[in-house]
Each structure stands twice: as structure tokens, then as C-alpha cells.
Amino acid sequence: MKRSRFWSWLWIGLGILYFFIPLLATLNFSLRMKKDVISLMAYEKVLADPGFVKSFTFSAEMAFFTILASMILIVPTAYWVHLRLPQAKPIVEFITLLPFVIPAIVLVFGLIRIFSRPPFVLTASPALLVAGYVVLSFPYMYRAVDNGLRAMDVRSLTEAAQSLGAGWGTILLKVIFPNLKVALLSGTFLTFAIVIGELTLASLLAWPALGPYMALLGQNRAYEPAALAIMSFALTWGMIGLIQVFTRGTSGTALGGMK
């Protein structure tokens, strides 16, 4: 018993070291901009750079529209699949997992090929970038919504609302969406975290997003990219922390998402 526990802790320890040593090294490096002094100079420089603010704002806007479009697309789809087309579930799940199989570079070249010539010339529009991000967020958003729907009795709730006179719009807005709150928050935070650091789509579609900005900074500077890496980690962890906060302390069948 003791022997097996020792090995468990050893492997956990090694895993933690493997993960945290590079992070600590990056953190340490990001604080060494001033010679022989620990300082936040690299962070100050990054935050003072108008390029950073501009690219971060742009990415945040794109994340907002991506989340909105994902919800509008995925919630009714997942709801309908649960309610009326359970046999289509494996197909929809397969489609939503495609971004894990098809690299973003393949997706972006496909988008450019199709949408750079009539009848759909969209390469100059941020809508194409949002559309690409929606695809990338599929696995996270769909899974979160699917978990949320699994946790409630979709059919009975729908039928109860119908028998009380509600139409589809009312059912979605007053019954389904509110009961998916936690699931949607999980999906939202994950999507935000993905979009905010995304490089391939933004770079090849030539948009001034945070990902390309970080990549550019990495080519020209030493300390600032390390500071940016730490900041983006903090942002992602902050999002995951928020998911935990919202998921904890809630109970009942209405809850889903990151369970």
C-alpha cells in the first residue's frame, strides 16, 4: 500500500515539475528585464504598448462575436438533436470534434479558397475570422452544452412548456437557455481562452489579433514575449477559475457544463 502510494506521488511530482519548471523559468525570465533586479518592467512595457491594447481589444471583440455565434448555432442544434434527432448525436459529435483532427492551417486555407472569390468574397471581412473561430470552438462549446442538456430532462421540460402554451422561441429563451447558464458559462470561458491566443487563423487571414502580435513580439524582443506568455496563462487560468466558481455552489438538475 505504502509502496504504491510512494510511486503515485513520485509520478505526480514529476508531472508537476515537468509542467511548472518551464513556466517558472519563463516567469523568472520575464522579471529580469532590468539587470540584476527583479522588476515588472517587461509587463509595464507590454501593457504600455498601443499595439498590445489594440490587438487585445480586437481579439476580445472577436471572442465576443464568436461566443455569440456559437451559442446561436450550437444551443438550438444540440437541443434539437436531444429532443428530436437522438440518432444524429454521433454525427453531430463527430463534426464538432473535427477541429481536433483537422489542423487550423488546413481550415484557414479552405476558408481562403472558398471565400476569396465570388459569390462569397469574405476574406476582407472579420466575419470569416469569427466563422473560423466558431469552428475551432465547436468541441468546447458543444460539449459544454451537451453536458448541460444531458443533466436536464429536455423532453419533459419542453413538453411541459408546450402544454402551457409556449412556442419554440419562448421554450428556448425562457426554459432551455436559463437552465444551461452554467454550461454556457463554461463554453464561453473556454472559447474566450482559445480565441484570445489563436495564431494561425488570425495570422493567415491578416488580422491584427493578439496571437500574431505575440508571435511578432517573440521574433524581435526577449523579455516582453515571456511576460505575455505568463499573462496569457494567467488569463486562461483565471477563466478556468471562474468556471469553477460558477459551477460550485449550484445544484439541481439544471446544471451541466464542466462536470
Add this chain to the structure above:
Amino acid sequence: MAFLEINNVNKRFGQFVAVEDFNLKVERGEFVSFLGPSGCGKTTTLRMVAGFEMPTEGEILINGADVTHKPPNQRNVGMVFQSYALFPNMTVADNIGFGLKVARKGKDEIAKVVDEMLALIHMESFRQRYPYQMSGGQQQRVALARALAIHPQVLLLDEPLSALDAKIRVELRTEIRAIQQKLGITTIYVTHDQEEALSLSDRIVVMKDGHIEQVGSPFQIYNFPETPFVASFVGTLNVVDAVVRDPQSGALTVDGQEIQTAQPLSVSAGQTVRIAVRPEMLRMTANSGSGGTNELSGTVDTVTFLGSIVRVQVRLEKSKLFFDMFNNPHLVPPQVGEKLTVYFPREACLVV
């Protein structure tokens, strides 16, 4: 014209026939139960009345209006589900007022109806509770109030007590019946529990394999079952094989002992038929009814103490009969192995 009419309704799912040639007329204010085993089509029929399923053939009329192809949200039919189906994001008051809000009723009217409904179910102090803060029985009462708040033309209940424990089930079924009678609302109640159907209903529709076996009052269904299925499904029965001796006089032999039915038999002498006797018709003392008494002798096989009753099983030769004795502190139940004669009136002998 009846208030609710279900005419020649059939429902098929692909090759599977779920409901076949279903005809029923329900009067205004009547409480009708659909009773049958799982898969007999009772819930499918109820769902067709609610509008959640469309009949393959036939029509459904409510108050003279054809609602066969109307969507569920335009039928004004209240539904109570086995799983309660309360909206988890809403308080009790919001759940009850949901249908009225959808119908764009004024705030004051909604508040008034919610108060009335809460008083009806005796849950005035629960208005701000969420479903997860209540027990199953409380949730189901709220679900009932929610269905009634819209003043539906017909109230449909789909096994509403199945998920509750026995004590709450009995309490709530009494309450459901009282509310139904108070409001005089036409009600269809789906259940597989015969006790529920017998205790609640004005009429019972016994179903099997998608079709109606018998429609009648609880008394008729229990005492005069028209098919072997109804006889065996409703109540408990002693079923034994008997050889017909004289069809004209209704004489039969069970393990060599002669008994007689009240009616002549429509089978020829020498044939084997199955006869059924309700256990409560068996007595340990001869008490001749107007039509004469049958008696069968055997040996006590088992005596089982079940609290309020003691169940005694008597073995004849091959056949077994059981009967129940009400428990009381002075009861002296028969002993296992003891010789015993049981008596029952001729009219209690059902040929199934």
C-alpha cells in the same frame, strides 16, 4: 356530444402498432383512467390527446373542436408528468404563473391565480422555493397547480405518482381526486397501478397491446371482467384448471372435487377450462349465497403474516388456492399441514 372524443384512433411507429382502433367518449368533469401494463399504448394515447404525438389515423375532438392536428401549445390541455418537469430555474410561483405569462395575462391576474393555486395545493409558504428545495410529493403538487393555473379544458396526468413513495402516493392521489372534483375538470389519468385506477376513477379503460380490453366503472371492471386479461390484470386471482362435467348446469370438477358456476357453460363436457376466484370471496365457513355455495377441501400449504392480513395458501391435489384473513390480536390462523375446507359462492366463479 361528449366533451372529449377519441374516434377510431390508430398510431403506428413504422411497423409497430402502438394504438389500434381506439374509441372513447369522455363526459365533461369525468375522471377516466387508462390502465394497463408497460407498452400497452396508454401513454401514447394520452400524448396524442396532449398533441405530442399525431395519430396515424382517426380524430380527437375536445368540446366539439377537432384538435387532431393542432400543436400542443394551442390545445389548452394541462399536463402533469411522472418526472414533475418543473422548470428548475424558476420559483414555485414562477412555475405556476408560467402558462399565464405566456398567455400575456396581467401581473395582478397572474398573482391572483398563483395565490389561488397555492391555496388549492396547501403550499402558500413555498412560493419562493425552487424545485430542488422541495420533496418529490411537493414538486408534483406544484406541477399539478401549474397545469391547472391555465384553466385547461382537459387535465392529463401521465403516471404522476409513480416516482413517489407509497405513503405519499396514497395521500396525493386522494388530493388529486379532491381537487378534480372541486374544479370539475375533465381528467385522463394514465397508470399501471390498479389500486390507483380503482380508487380514483369514474371509469377505467383497461388496455393491452394497443387496444381497449374493457371500459367500465371500477366496480364493473373488478367484479365483471369481460376478458381473461382484465380478470388477471385487475386485482388478484386464484386461477385453477377445471374439467367441465355438465355445461348446462355449470358443473365442473377441480382436482376431482365438484363445484358449480352460476351460469351455464358454452363448452362441451370433458373439456378443461380455467376458472378464477377472487381471494376475498373464499371463506373458512360455509355461508350460502343466494346462488348456492361451492366448497373445496385441501391441506394448508403456507401461512404468511403480512401485517394487516394473513395469507393462507391451500393445496388441493394439483391446484393451489389462497385467501386472506384480516389480522387481529385474537386471530387463530390455520396451521400448516392442517386439513381445511374453503367456501365460495357460485357467482364468484369466473370462467377465464
